Amino acid sequence: MDGPNHSKQPQIMTVADYANADPAVVKSGRVKKAVANAIEKEVKLLCGLEASQGPVQDVLSSAAGVSKDVCDSSEELDSEEGDSEGKVSRKKKNKRRKENSESSDGEEYPIDIWHVLAAYIRPEDVCRFALICRNSWAVTCTAAFWTRLYKRHYNLDADLPSRLQPGSITRMYCLRARVIRSLFHLYEPFSLRVSKCPPLPESTPTTLLNSKCLLFWVNKVSGSRTEPMWEFNFKFVKQPVKVKNGCSRGLELPRQYKDVLTNPDSDCYLLRVTTLNFIFISVVMGMTLTLFNINVSTDMRHHRVRLEFQDSPVVRGKKLRGEQGIQVVLDPVHSVRLMDWWDPQYPTISYT
Template sequence: MPKKGYRKRLKFRADVVCSESVTVADYANADPAIVKSGRLKKAIANAFEKEVKLLCGLEASQGPVQEVLSSAADEAKDVNDSSEELDSEEGDWESRGSRKKKNKRRKENGEGADGEEYPIDIWHVLAAYIRPEDICRFALICKNAWTVTCTAAFWKRLYRRHYSLDVDLPFRFQPDSLSKMRFLRARVIRSLFHLYEPFSLRVSKSPPLPDSTPSTLLNSKCLLFWVNKVSGTRAEPMWEFNFKFKKQPTKVKNGCAHSLLLPMQYKDVNFNPDSDCYLLRVTTLNFIFTSVVMGMTLSLFTINVSTDMRHHRVRLEFQDSPLFQGKRLRGEPGVQVVLDPVHSVRLMDWWHPQFPMLPHS
């Protein structure tokens, strides 16, 4: 006989309780609060769970029931999320449209410009208090400030502010040279390296040998080359090998360079044929025969220790054609210039006091 209290349990089948048995459509007429929240109320969920347990006889097993409840809640939540996404997208499009309308109104009313444009006379007054090392920063403020730095009055006033009778200036930098408008800007800048102490100290403190090999001259064209004999403290004379280079113009995308055009009346004032030129001066202890490299492009420049470990060695390599993307063409022979032993190496910009000036400048 069966034991007392024994009850026959129904065998559980997974296909009886599944997500297909209960769908969101069954709750279409339910309370809207249930659908909006995406979750069933606890009282309704407990009643539904109890009913399922009674039908299936699964008081101890709660896993399938939880799956049914979670699937129904997830489906309701997905519906709510999709509706919220649609609402948010519609709101974004409306906000974008309103922004475009506001920007269009601002452009029509002239309210889109930020700040105010001051007359050029104010910038002329402010330019009288600018230090020579701050001219570039001042010119970058706005177009009117840049235009002031292009005028002849600006450079003449800058020269008079720093001119001193105690300084021995070359004849080309004397006050009488200010009457010539051509090369005026270049002459004033070069004279400041004699008159203005911060600039003159910068030149005097430059070391005889650079800390690292400068890469400024790569892909530059050699315009001139000459050798000078120098008599110094040594019993034997030294030799200066001078190479004048000009930087190749950089290519700009779409063939246009985004730069301001100089005013026509001030082109002579700002004209400078040596603006992109450098002078490489290598002083050696002995005279060295070298090849002719004028008109060739510099592709390699190194400064190493000499074989005697007491001096330095300079190696220059030139090509007939410019470098393509910083690389030499294959199979093109180059001309090497090796200077050893080297006493000093100096790289000078066009404004350096020792940079050779053109006769007409």
């Protein structure tokens, strides 16, 4: 019967043996050629003696020492190389750094996840949600998103005009605009924002400067006074901003949702000036507003509104051509109201 085998078995190396490895060896995830040669040489020497008795730490420390020597020598060589090679190496490093940054930008989630999350977005957070990524923005362009937002806040007791009733939500054309207008009736934070507007703004608005007057009309209204008051309504549209080199500033809207996102009044405002007396003014439709002032009236009890219109927009830095335009003075003024297209008092037509 053969006796026990006293030959030593080779030592099994585990992950724990490499847990405290020198960072120079594993910094880039790949072992340098000089380090690999040093390890191979050390292993051969150990195998020639007795591999089982050679501590792994010695091998790694030897490899780290070789790596340090290689780095030192490479630094000396780099200092002696020309500028051209330095530029090439810097370009390679920048390219590698750029690739690493692109690979660590994050994950792109499927659009179905954004559809689920959209069901929990508050109306005031729609813009923030759309700015997260392209898929979240695409969700806010869909008819399903705006229909669900409307149904989530609709209630039977709400006083909605006929054009904003649930039956109108089934039409795709101008759906987004109708839902936003409805929220200023249904959603309390939005309705409070409108109701808190003062009769006279604290400062003269500058939004209308260089805007084109599309419509103008006058309404006779009755109030607390025995004599009626008069509303002078000016509908303006902002002039399109010229983009250099024909570049577009925004994302291209999805074609399949073009009707949903259509809004003819998207860049329009309504200026409503209520006066105590009727005042005759010239026709200003088609002209550009170049001056808008609100100051104290001559009787020191009311306010006065002064508007100046030109045939074309005035470029910044140039003097106003007062003699070529039309000046409109409304005095005495009871209230001044500047309304966006989503304001409940903004007049609309049947398509929205």
